Amino acid sequence: MGLSNINKVNKNCDLFIMIGEDDYRGKGVGKIAMDWLMDYSFNKLKLHKINLGVIANNVPAVKLYKKLGFKIEGIMIDEVRYKNKYYNFYSMALFEKDYKKGVKI
Ligand SMILES: CC(C)(COP(=O)(O)OP(=O)(O)OC[C@H]1O[C@@H](n2cnc3c(N)ncnc32)[C@H](O)[C@@H]1OP(=O)(O)O)[C@@H](O)C(=O)NCCC(=O)NCCS
Known part of the structure; x- marks a missing residue:
């Protein structure tokens, strides 16, 4: 997992995540990892927006x-x-204001 294309002018970044081993998916690890990345993006880097891309039929993601x-x-x-x-491919995004509102799980 990680952040790429961190843009300090526009205050945004791209997020990526992948659990390589099938056996470790669906056990809550993705949720924890995403929570950590969002906290780091908004509270540490003070970003405005996180972008990500995902294939539309990737239901779990x-x-x-x-x-x-x-x-x-x-x-x-x-x-x-x-x-x-x-x-199809989705471009998805989360804004700081929505994260702060407590959309977290
Ligand atoms: C997508 C991915 C990161 C999710 O991580 P995970 O650890 O498997 O997901 P979690 O166990 O934390 O589940 C979190 C939520 O995801 C959804 N989810 C997870 N697995 C699911 C499945 N097989 N079917 C439907 N929903 C699923 C659920 O909404 C779940 O919430 P819930 O448990 O309250 O129902 C992981 O499955 C993965 O790496 N997949 C392969 C690579 C990939 O697709 N990466 C994303 C590319 S954009």
């Missing part, structure tokens, strides 16, 4: 991000090709 207060800002149609099928 989209569910987790929505639960944490991320909103879909844009949908890129047929952006990703996998095994000869095309998938």
